[in-house]
Amino acid sequence: MLLWTGNHIRIEAIRRGWVAFAMIAGSLLAPTARPAANPDAPDIHLEITPRICTLTGNDKQCATPVHAQWRSNHDESLCLVVLERPEVRHCWEHYSAGSYTIDLVFAEDVVFQLRDVSLDHVLASQALRVIREALQLRHRRRQPWNIFN
Amino acid sequence: MASRRSVGAIAAAIVCLLCTQATAAGKECSAPSDECVAVGTWSLSVALGAGVRTNPVAGGRDIPLIVVPQFSYYGKRFFIDNLDPGVTLFDGDSNTLSLVASPGYDRVFFYRSDLQNIFAFSPTSFAGGSTSLVTKPSPAIQAEKPANFRELPRPARKVTYLAGPEWTFKHGRLSGQIDYLHEITGHTHGDEMRAALGLPLASVMGGTLSGRAGFTWKSASTVNYYYGYPGVYRAGWALNPFAKLGYSRPLGKKWEFDAFVHCERLGNAISDSPVVDRHYVTTAFIGATYAIHK
Numbered sequence: 095m096l097l098w099t100g101n102h103i104r105i106e107a108i109r110r111g112w113v114a115f116a117m118i119a120g121s122l123l124a125p126t127a128r129p130a131a132n133p134d135a136p137d138i139h140l141e142i143t144p145r146i147c148t149l150t151g152n153d154k155q156c157a158t159p160v161h162a163q164w165r166s167n168h169d170e171s172l173c174l175v176v177l178e179r180p181e182v183r184h185c186w187e188h189y190s191a192g193s194y195t196i197d198l199v200f201a202e203d204v205v206f207q208l209r210d211v212s213l214d215h216v217l218a219s220q221a222l223r224v225i226r227e228a229l230q231l232r233h234r235r236r237q238p239w240n241i242f243n
Numbered sequence: 244m245a246s247r248r249s250v251g252a253i254a255a256a257i258v259c260l261l262c263t264q265a266t267a268a269g270k271e272c273s274a275p276s277d278e279c280v281a282v283g284t285w286s287l288s289v290a291l292g293a294g295v296r297t298n299p300v301a302g303g304r305d306i307p308l309i310v311v312p313q314f315s316y317y318g319k320r321f322f323i324d325n326l327d328p329g330v331t332l333f334d335g336d337s338n339t340l341s342l343v344a345s346p347g348y349d350r351v352f353f354y355r356s357d358l359q360n361i362f363a364f365s366p367t368s369f370a371g372g373s374t375s376l377v378t379k380p381s382p383a384i385q386a387e388k389p390a391n392f393r394e395l396p397r398p399a400r401k402v403t404y405l406a407g408p409e410w411t412f413k414h415g416r417l418s419g420q421i422d423y424l425h426e427i428t429g430h431t432h433g434d435e436m437r438a439a440l441g442l443p444l445a446s447v448m449g450g451t452l453s454g455r456a457g458f459t460w461k462s463a464s465t466v467n468y469y470y471g472y473p474g475v476y477r478a479g480w481a482l483n484p485f486a487k488l489g490y491s492r493p494l495g496k497k498w499e500f501d502a503f504v505h506c507e508r509l510g511n512a513i514s515d516s517p518v519v520d521r522h523y524v525t526t527a528f529i530g531a532t533y534a535i536h537k
Binding site: 234 | 272275280322411
């Protein structure tokens with residue numbers, strides 16, 4: 095059973111006061127903490143499906159088609175690349191949206207990036223995570239009398 | 244009685260050895276392998292090939308090995324390995340201690356339909372019935388009737404199960420196993436001790452050549468149940484040493500080449516039985532194993 099005493103009420107009032115102060119200070123400081131939004135800067139969103147691959151049992155790697163989709167508020171010329179897989183590159187010229195599907199086999203995280211056509215600047219990035227289900231292992235029985243052991 | 248004392252001494256030695264082995268270096272299970280298995284998984288495989296297990300029982304037919312299914316399931320504690328269920332009490336890097344149940348082995352020579360022959364069967368294995376039983380003649384009888392075997396009524400030899408502790412250990416490349424089992428189905432009331440050591444000998448042509456050696460000790464009541472004959476022969480305890488040479492080589496993700504020769508010498512109490520006419524049991528096989536699920 096929770097009993098509210100006078101001290102509890104005072105502590106709660108002080109706590110609420112600090113929260114309100116932090117919110118006001120945060121709203122005042124926020125514009126100076128981040129650079130001002132540039133209306134000409136590209137606003138590019140990249141989405142990949144699936145986002146996670148879970149390895150279970152004796153699975154050693156994921157094998158799945160991955161769908162990447164992007165959109166922008168302006169026409170863009172850009173390329174979709176996969177880190178550490180130079181063979182994967184798909185480019186668009188003067189498009190505001192695009193999609194690409196690729197069959198991948200992987201055992202570690204796969205990072206998709208949208209880059210400018212020179213591939214120097216990263217415009218957007220998403221990772222496809224690999225999660226390994228925790229395997230509990232034990233020793234297999236040795237049985238010399240079994241003719242196949 | 245003396246044999247029981249000696250078995251007790253051996254059991255005590257095993258416990259001491261277990262204590263010393265507990266500190267020995269071993270390989271920890273970090274990934275599924277031939278040595279380690281993921282908890283909750285099962286495997287099913289079938290070996291296809293040509294092989295035979297010789298039958299030491301007089302008049303008994305040799306047991307062909309053509310299709311040999313193998314099944315296992317490993318839970319966190321419980322496991323079943325073909326016909327052997329068990330519970331693991333301790334599973335360490337070097338030592339594993341379990342309680343297991345295992346069928347009596349000798350019945351396979353008398354009944355072709357024995358469950359153990361299902362795991363080493365040919366199309367003729369399910370004909371059922373028992374091996375026709377004859378006795379080898381005594382030297383005197385042999386002199387008078389060299390080709391005349393005397394038919395005897397067949398004593399029942401029922402399916403038996405034994406249960407008890409099983410200790411397996413690994414020390415470097417050497418692996419070993421010791422079981423002390425007591426019959427629990429109320430037929431023989433006997434005991435068995437099974438012990439073996441195994442060692443990979445060499446890598447040959449992409450495969451592994453391995454050797455195994457050990458023995459099975461059977462108490463007098465166990466031997467007598469299978470090989471004794473009322474009023475004719477009362478058996479004592481028997482010690483059967485064996486040696487095995489095997490070769491296996493992976494042939495891809497699902498297939499493996501397997502070949503082996505396993506030779507067991509029957510103890511005197513068994514080979515002296517009037518229903519036995521050979522001193523050795525030889526099992527040989529050559530073929531391929533297909534992993535249906537692993």
